[in-house]
Amino acid sequence: MTSQHQRSLDLFKDLALAWNDAGIRWALLGRHAPDHRFDDDIDVVIDPEMFGKARRLLEQVVEQRGAQIVQVFRHEHQAFAAVIAQGHAQELGFVSIDMSPEFRYDGKVLQTGAELLQERKLSDNSWLWLPNDDAAFAHYLLKSAAKNRFNDEGRAYFNSLTVDPFEATKTALDSKAAAQIQAWLSSEAELDRDQMRRSYSHRYPATWSSRWVELKRFWLRARQPTGLYVAITGPDGVGKSTVSQKVFGLTKPCFRAVETSHLSVRTTAMKTTPPVQAPYTKKARGGLGSLLKLVVLVLRFHRLYWRWVWPHLRKHGLFWSDRHFGDFVADPERFRVRLPLSVRRLSWNLLPHPDLTFVLVAKPETIQSRCSEVSLDQTQSQLARYEAMVTYSKSLVRVPADQTADQVAYAVTAVIISRLADRQRARGWI
Secondary structure, three states: OOOHHHHHHHHHHHHHHHHHHOOOOEEEOOOOOOOOOOOOEEEEEEOHHHHHHHHHHHHHHHHHOOOEEEEEEEEEOOEEEEEEEEOOHHHOEEEEEEEEOEEEEOOEEEEEHHHHHOOOEEOOOOOOEEOOHHHHHHHHHHHHHHHOOOOHHHHHHHHHOOOOHHHHHHHHOOHHHHHHHHHHHHHOOOOOHHHHHHHHHHHOOOOHHHHHHHHHHHHHHHHOOOOEEEEEEOOOOOOHHHHHHHHHHHHHHHOOOEEEEEOOEEOOOOOOOOOOOOHHHOOOOOHHHHHHHHHHHHHHHHHHHHHHHHHHHHOOOEEEEEOOHHHHHHOHHHHOOOOOHHHHHHHHOOOOOOOEEEEEEOOHHHHHHHOOOOOHHHHHHHHHHHHHHHHHOOOEEEEEOOOOHHHHHHHHHHHHHHHHHHHHHHHOOO
16 A cells, blocks of 8 residues: 555655756745655745746646646635545545745735745755755744744754754844744743744734735635535435544545534534434324424524534535435434425425535345344335435435445545545636
């Protein structure tokens, strides 16, 4: 099995060689050493005048390697993180190539591309370009100060650069910050983070220009969210919960965070799952009670979407629903309602739908071996209705669940990756 480091290194080396052959000026940002591991996040700065060409070459290299760009996050003005999926099934891996023509944070320009690329140097491997030590020190210092993140790895990196830390920090921030950094690097003294934050905020204050840049970025994020809304459903005992957990692990690099719900209830913040009641043993509601239940469910699912799902999609997140309104359509006994299928389908059309809904199905005998709490007749009836529901929309995907949980999770993940890649190709780079 190929390691994530090797997959990322092979792709990045091909990309670097393509950039070098095309005469594109670029450099790797962040910590680097001879034994540096390229795992899942690679930051590079590109000459602003060559940025478009560099981006097109990235697309070509990805296509030549049989990989796919599945997401593009615009994390700063003109700064993009392209998430690339490589391999398949057990060997599926992801790497994020973060490309920027400058170094911005919260809309503020901290270093220009010209500053980062001035007197760049070629590493010993003859294909990797690095900023000069002064630019590298300033970049990592400003990044650490902006995020208020100073740790032992950063200390070791600062000390590996051949610069005068006092003068370099004084130039990037001020003399008070310089004294703090010099003491921290030379004697491992405690760093006054508040002072570092004050020095950074004073040197790089928020301006109307930076706020306007951030506002435009937020508008683009709202107009074309990069998150994904997914639901998983199917008969009782088909294996939804186990598959869901495995899919989370496989697709994690594609998203910034994961939120979950069960039907219309957000479950992310819950420490334990609420106990599941047996709805089939209870008496069904009458006509009026069924209509009231329908109205309540429609309102609850709208609340779930606008309160939790939509904001999460704008933040590059995955929102995953264990069961959704489709269960109300396919399995009315679970909700103890007596409503015609036409009414249930009409109500389904009144809601914002997930981008993908996976309908897990399996042989009745397989489901019964996993969950005997539901009778065989009930399982067969559920299966027939869920099979019929798959035809309602192209966003509903039938997934055979007779295989192992790992195999089912790989199949679900493949559909998610394909959907993300298709969406990215249709949208292009924002």
